[in-house]
Amino acid sequence: MAKMTMVQALNLALQQEMEKDDRVIVLGEDVGVDGGVFRVTDGLIKQFGDQRVLDTPLAESAIVGMSIGMAAYGLRPVCEIQFSGFSYQNFHQIENHAARLRWRSRGRFTVPMVLRTPYGGGVRALEHHSESREAYWAHTPGLKMVIPSGPRNARALLVSAMRDPDPVIFYESKALYRAFREEVPEAEEALPIGEPQRVREGEDLTLISYGAMMRPTLEAAQQLQDTDGIAAEVIDLLTISPLAEKILIQSVKKTGRAVVIHEAPRSFGPAAEIMSRLMEKAFYYLEAPIERVTGYDIVIPLFNREKAYLPNTERILRAARKVLAAS
Template sequence: MSTESGNQEAGITLVEAVTRALAYELDRDPQVVVFGQDVGANGGVFRATDGLQARFGPERVLDTPLAENMIAGIAVGMATQGLRPVAEFQFMGFIYPALDHILNHAARMRNRTRGRLTCPIVYRAPYGGGIHAPEHHSESTEALFAHIPGLRVVVPSSPARAYGLLLAAIRDPDPVLFLEPKRIYRAAKQTVEDDGEALPLDCAFVLREGRDITLIAWGASVKETLAAAEQLSTEGIEAEVIDPATLKPLDIHTIIDSLEKTHRCVVIHEAARFAGLGAEIAAQIQEYAFDLLDAPVQRVTGYDTVMPYYQLEQIYLPGVERILAGARAALEYDGGQKTGGHA
């Protein structure tokens, strides 16, 4: 898909795009129900559901107790009986009590009933670091959920993608984990038409075209990746930037199409390095496109440690300089030993 440009002076933020998509679906489909902790009267911890209860009523936008396991389980029951629940967890770090219902029931319902029942659920959660929060509020464990068959994992990286992908997620017949990168909730504004047009799931977005190296990033890391690509362009290096958007299932075809031009690749994510999504992407590239590579796939990631408190947060998160180091390691590789090094 083609590059899209944001507008810093007009438009809406990513979190406002989420609100707009929820409102559109609540208005369009009476089976859509939104619920979670403080989503009603208070409009959610990040105000993503602000004004929805006043507009659609407490039977459509419900406050729940502080009980993530209950929230996930109620969503399964609703979905199997014809509703389309959108359940919010306040932070991704609070989602783990809900794993039983998400992994053992929502993700398996279609298979368990041989297609008789499906679970059209969207589980929403703000995720990632960068807002000076404690570590349980700064999780990036998307790889854990991407490992689960039957569960789709989607991460928007702009207001337009947040709006279009959330519409598609709510309309999908199977469960979707919709992770919202809170570091860029209000980082930029973009003109987004409230036209109900969904964006395709399972399709990567080419945000910048290039011929020399492919940079793959999602969520908040897209911001630094685009900045790194801009820096490389001043050096005469044209980087192609790809946002997978749907992490599971992964659109490996768009990535391979890019490698047919660039032959070098860096994957960027703020999650811990070991067994992160970067490892899966690198494995698929070597499995399906090994002959296209002129250098090993580089990974620029968070570290294999708990997200630190805010004093060290920016050291943990991959910044522009670390992305540039990864790109240069791939660009300078000459078939011998890998040049440079980075985490």
Template structure:
């Protein structure tokens, strides 16, 4: 990863725009496309200014047709371009699901390597912004289940730019889910120059010895808050930010669990069939003899995502995460 002494203080959504700008400036094959991404700059303004900089040929306003957006991007990618289609919300991706699983994920295998599919499907995802239905789901497990797709979920501005650049340069398709709850929640230092963050590598946000807490995306912030509060109470949490959920960094998961013997997994997706369930299985398969307590999952609930009145109850917060950690530590 290259570094520079020149940094900028950006929000997460600004880091998305900076990553797109960096790669579009460096590689004329990078194309941004989607609903209102051009003159309007996107529903969250993630592409603001790109149309003015790169023009109609490289920043393309599309019809409101997700299947058409992704299907067109497949053709572009097969013949040498690097499209970055934006879905306005991850909940709008379902009309494109057939394109994603039948063509995007399988193009390399189906053509026996004759074609690759270097594209990044970006989408704001997750809850917490008081949006109506189909705007707040956390369905990342859909895409992690599909061979041929990488699935990336950043939690900091620095990682967002570096992971997005890595995703655009990847020869295979990447689903890049951006936790919109923290789009503008805080700022962080982001190098002005290009740099990459490796896809498939977790990062330790906090070293600890009592319990390993695995998380990603918007849940990293309340998890860190819970860990810092528990440190004052004598509980030493190790917090692992996965950053990529496909491929999962199995080595980081196993190494941390062997160190602490206890694990809590925090995600906002429904509990059943979640990434938390997969991490639990990895621990059971690879490090059972190190286990001191059952693995605890702190997650959303197995219900439709609720509207405003119950949204704060649905999403894991620091208090609920603390409770889950203490249940594991005191077992």
């Protein structure tokens, strides 16, 4: 076991899978010689050469479109879109083709590709570098939308994404890239897509989140324990879509109270879907209205104000205490 950052862990996943499977091709802007602007693909071109790691011209739509062709041929392209803020330029390739080529060809052609892209705020970045727009992808039939929350699950989920028979949008939090290290086993480890994890057990309240928001969420759970004597159960979604609701419903049936946390804008965001599911399937177990702590329905502000935009422990605690106080 080695202590790794998320960047190193993702690099390990790519490196091991490329060694194992010559169908895996990495492509994107600056992913070769430069190793990616965040260094996730560092060293891969050296080990595997420029037929496995393609430094492409600067065109997001073509990067994704080319990946679709490669995948339909039988390869396993893993493309990097340098920032998710630029992925709208390839949105139509995902919506019109990647997500529906299986359907459009009655199963004859499939698109087992991964689109990796950094998302989210908190790193004092430029405009168009801090959005959290997972709802766009989660709303698209035929896509899988995965967001890891730490080095170890990032590595294990990326391995599964590369082996998945369907297209996977893989969001990597820039705020988590180098935020902390975790033990990541050298030996292969894969986590199934579509299985949220209960990362903290509790009886009194369920906190549901994912990605970069897992840290303030876990911090809030700890503070609730320490200062309020409240045992919060915490669920890390890991896969946003298709949403596996079972564990959420079980948990809320037990606790009767829930808060959903994400940094994406509130309206029509993932929390809206989660709350609907809980309302549909755990309504009679609810002791209080479900709360959500989210980004606001505005453009994420430039970095001097982004702290006020992003959910934090304090906002989560406020929502949790409100839910706990209701009866």
